[in-house]
Amino acid sequence: MTAEKVITTTEKYAIPGLTNVLYLDMTDRSYSIVDRRDLYEKYLGGSGVAVNLMLEEYKEGTGPLDPEMPVILSTGPLSGVYPTCTKTVALFRSPLNGELGESYAGGHLAMSMRFAGCETIVIKGASKYPLYVSVHNDKVRFRDASSIWNLSSTIDVGKIIRDVEPGAGRRSIIRIGPAGEKGVKYASVNVDTYRHFGRLGLGAVFGAKKLKAIVISGDQEIRSPDHTAYKKQYKKLYDTIVKTGLMEKYHNLGTSENVLVLNELRGLPTRNLQGTSFEGAETISGEHFADNYLIRRVSCAGCPIGCIHVAMLKRPFSKAHEYETLNISYDFELIYALGSNLGVEDPKAVLELIDACEKTGVDIISMGVVLAWATEMLQKKKISTEETLGLELNWGDAAAYLRAIELVVRAPNEFYAALGKGVVYASKKYGGEEFAIHLGGLEIPGYHTGLGNILGLTMGVRHSHLDNAGYSADQKAFNKEMSDEEIIDMLIKEDDLRCMLNSLTICLFARNVYTYENVIEALAAIGIRKTEEELKELGRDTLKKKYELKKKFGFSFENLALPKRFFETASTTGMLEEERVKKALELYRKKRGL
Amino acid sequence: MAKRLKVANPARCIGCYSCMRACARTWYNTISLKNSRINIQTKGGIETPYAQIVCHACVDPPCMRACPIGALTKRKGGGVNFNREICDGCGKCVEACLMGAIHLDVENKAVICKHCGVCTKFCPHDVLEMIEVEDSGEVKVTDTGPVSPTESHKELYGKKEAEEGESGKEKAEEGESGKEEAEEENEKKKAERGSGKKEAEEVK
Numbered sequence: 001m002t003a004e005k006v007i008t009t010t011e012k013y014a015i016p017g018l019t020n021v022l023y024l025d026m027t028d029r030s031y032s033i034v035d036r037r038d039l040y041e042k043y044l045g046g047s048g049v050a051v052n053l054m055l056e057e058y059k060e061g062t063g064p065l066d067p068e069m070p071v072i073l074s075t076g077p078l079s080g081v082y083p084t085c086t087k088t089v090a091l092f093r094s095p096l097n098g099e100l101g102e103s104y105a106g107g108h109l110a111m112s113m114r115f116a117g118c119e120t121i122v123i124k125g126a127s128k129y130p131l132y133v134s135v136h137n138d139k140v141r142f143r144d145a146s147s148i149w150n151l152s153s154t155i156d157v158g159k160i161i162r163d164v165e166p167g168a169g170r171r172s173i174i175r176i177g178p179a180g181e182k183g184v185k186y187a188s189v190n191v192d193t194y195r196h197f198g199r200l201g202l203g204a205v206f207g208a209k210k211l212k213a214i215v216i217s218g219d220q221e222i223r224s225p226d227h228t229a230y231k232k233q234y235k236k237l238y239d240t241i242v243k244t245g246l247m248e249k250y251h252n253l254g255t256s257e258n259v260l261v262l263n264e265l266r267g268l269p270t271r272n273l274q275g276t277s278f279e280g281a282e283t284i285s286g287e288h289f290a291d292n293y294l295i296r297r298v299s300c301a302g303c304p305i306g307c308i309h310v311a312m313l314k315r316p317f318s319k320a321h322e323y324e325t326l327n328i329s330y331d332f333e334l335i336y337a338l339g340s341n342l343g344v345e346d347p348k349a350v351l352e353l354i355d356a357c358e359k360t361g362v363d364i365i366s367m368g369v370v371l372a373w374a375t376e377m378l379q380k381k382k383i384s385t386e387e388t389l390g391l392e393l394n395w396g397d398a399a400a401y402l403r404a405i406e407l408v409v410r411a412p413n414e415f416y417a418a419l420g421k422g423v424v425y426a427s428k429k430y431g432g433e434e435f436a437i438h439l440g441g442l443e444i445p446g447y448h449t450g451l452g453n454i455l456g457l458t459m460g461v462r463h464s465h466l467d468n469a470g471y472s473a474d475q476k477a478f479n480k481e482m483s484d485e486e487i488i489d490m491l492i493k494e495d496d497l498r499c500m501l502n503s504l505t506i507c508l509f510a511r512n513v514y515t516y517e518n519v520i521e522a523l524a525a526i527g528i529r530k531t532e533e534e535l536k537e538l539g540r541d542t543l544k545k546k547y548e549l550k551k552k553f554g555f556s557f558e559n560l561a562l563p564k565r566f567f568e569t570a571s572t573t574g575m576l577e578e579e580r581v582k583k584a585l586e587l588y589r590k591k592r593g594l
Numbered sequence: 595m596a597k598r599l600k601v602a603n604p605a606r607c608i609g610c611y612s613c614m615r616a617c618a619r620t621w622y623n624t625i626s627l628k629n630s631r632i633n634i635q636t637k638g639g640i641e642t643p644y645a646q647i648v649c650h651a652c653v654d655p656p657c658m659r660a661c662p663i664g665a666l667t668k669r670k671g672g673g674v675n676f677n678r679e680i681c682d683g684c685g686k687c688v689e690a691c692l693m694g695a696i697h698l699d700v701e702n703k704a705v706i707c708k709h710c711g712v713c714t715k716f717c718p719h720d721v722l723e724m725i726e727v728e729d730s731g732e733v734k735v736t737d738t739g740p741v742s743p744t745e746s747h748k749e750l751y752g753k754k755e756a757e758e759g760e761s762g763k764e765k766a767e768e769g770e771s772g773k774e775e776a777e778e779e780n781e782k783k784k785a786e787r788g789s790g791k792k793e794a795e796e797v798k
Contacts, residue, residue, distance in 0.1 A: 081625050115626050158639055169635030193641050219628045227623045242718050298640055299610040304718040306608030327641055
């Protein structure tokens with residue numbers, strides 16, 4: 001292990017702007033901490049800093065799983081400072097669709113990185129054998145992880161590292177499971193058991209680098225140059241979050257409140273989006289889970305809300321009243337992916353399916369869509385049980401799906417290996433592209449609300465429902481007529497805002513709390529002066545640079561695929577025509593100047 | 595009337611650390627959690643319940659007995675008052691506290707809870723509460739009726755709910771952050787008077 005170019009924070013308790021970037025090289029197990037104030041001053045942090053680092057680091061032609069392809073984890077100046085600023089962004093090249101991979105996770109990670117004094121981490125290279133990295137303040141170690149490689153559960157990885165590493169209490173442990181090790185293209189990285197870098201396959205990138213886990217803790221002191229202003233601002237934000245109705249949904253049922261809402265609006269993808277309402281919605285609703293299975297709620301570090309809903313599943317394993325209990329966190333997207341979209345209406349079965357995915361470490365949305373596609377392929381006799389090694393897949397048959405999840409990860413034949421490469425790959429190989437429900441090469445989240453949603457997921461730089469206002473634009477259009485242009489304008493405005501918020505890595509659930517005005521005040525109270533125009537420009541600039549990266553990675557407007565299924569099933573706002581979507585895409589592109 | 599901090603409902607903790615932040619912010623003028631006088635932590639990851647490590651306000655404090663130079667004196671209502679100026683950082687108080695509620699700061703001075711209660715104002719789930727105690731620190735018997743299963747459970751969210759349950763005075767404070775600020779300052783001054791020591795250097 002060598003240390004080079006070490007520059008540590010010069011001011012005690014520094015705050016205005018951030019300072020360091022920690023570079024890790026997996027190939028020769030070396031690290032360096034470099035002063036990159038220049039980046040933080042211009043781009044604040046989070047996605048703004050990460051995008052610019054990616055442009056610096058990316059060498060033309062490097063594939064997603066090549067050793068030289070960097071992974072960038074970044075937090076922002078508000079992380080660990082204000083309530084609900086709890087996210088860390090991961091930027092990478094997605095092994096699933098080859099494009100820009102961007103994923104956000106909560107848990108203890110952002111606070112741990114901040115208090116360790118490394119607000120951004122760049123990981124390059126690949127090891128010959130499994131390693132994990134420990135970061136405790138400025139102490140960095142690469143440790144042999146061979147003995148925890150091949151463990152069957154991501155949960156166990158956490159348990160073992162907890163015992164061999166210091167910093168107990170508030171540290172963060174991020175790790176991959178079997179899916180990441182074996183290179184499932186939508187493998188996730190588990191963050192502190194209940195949160196994830198879920199979408200677009202960061203787990204497979206970790207696996208390719210032979211990076212099993214990162215544990216990080218820190219207890220550096222930080223201080224605002226104007227403590228009175230900081231205290232006032234903190235209190236204001238805290239009160240807005242805790243004592244007003246702005247975040248009511250997340251205080252209460254959490255995201256799973258959406259199950260009944262979307263079902264009612266006929267926007268809940270069901271049985272591979274053959275329908276948009278599910279007759280079993282009641283038993284997999286947020287209300288039903290809360291009343292029957294919810295045992296506790298927990299928070300990401302520094303968030304007074306506690307939107308992580310943990311259910312207890314009590315399962316008998318003998319006739320002599322013997323039980324095992326599993327604690328499983330659930331959210332709307334998981335219930336859609338493994339519930340309505342697979343026709344599973346038994347909440348216990350949904351929990352068991354979530355648990356299986358958690359242990360193996362895959363993105364649950366992608367896994368659910370892949371299994372739904374495979375089920376329809378079997379039903380339409382486009383494949384037979386020869387491909388599935390005798391396994392019948394039928395809507396609602398959770399036992400079969402449980403086995404299928406295991407088989408996708410173990411990949412015993414070509415078919416299951418194809419399923420592990422995502423629905424685009426599998427449908428190109430076996431057919432059924434018209435009902436492979438993806439947009440931009442990413443399996444869709446749980447909304448079929450109309451034009452806004454499809455546009456947002458296709459054009460949104462992260463292909464994520466939370467990074468664009470698509471489905472909320474549709475909801476608005478459902479309540480009050482909106483022209484397509486108005487929908488597009490709303491998307492563009494929200495895109496810029498959310499790009500800026502992602503540079504501050506606030507949780508987007510709190511997006512209505514962190515208005516431009518509040519962000520400006522919050523930054524000012526810790527000594528960072530920005531105007532609204534500067535923040536808006538930062539949002540636009542970040543988005544532009546993301547498109548620059550996307551294009552380098554092979555994105556083109558001409559190759560956008562719009563599977564037929566989206567035009568065969570009525571959405572919340574009615575039937576969509578392909579022509580209308582294409583026109584809207586053109587208009588979006590024109591308005592954006594892309 | 596003496597008061598002390600109590601972990602009233604440990605199982606309701608969601609691990610948001612708002613209380614620790616309030617403590618460090620109020621008494622150390624720092625943002626990070628390091629100098630909080632209370633400690634919320636996991637013991638076996640987030641999948642297990644959070645532990646709240648706070649000063650127990652001992653009636654006969656062992657930390658006070660352990661201090662060889664008299665930097666700790668008995669506090670009205672249990673626990674100790676701390677004289678930061680004479681603390682020499684020997685760490686004997688840290689050892690003496692089985693709760694693990696004392697640690698040393700960067701300047702090697704003890705960090706000890708003074709039961710000001712600011713943490714309870716930032717607990718969204720009533721995990722922490724201030725309770726009335728005898729001057730000696732003995733717990734007072736106040737309630738004699740049957741226990742309601744949701745006792746001490748304030749309505750948590752939404753202004754409307756808070757208004758229903760709270761007294762007018764508290765309502766006003768919630769409405770105006772300026773007043774709350776003043777309240778925080780008052781708490782601080784009160785606690786300072788109580789300890790008979792100024793903590794100017796500590797809060798700088």
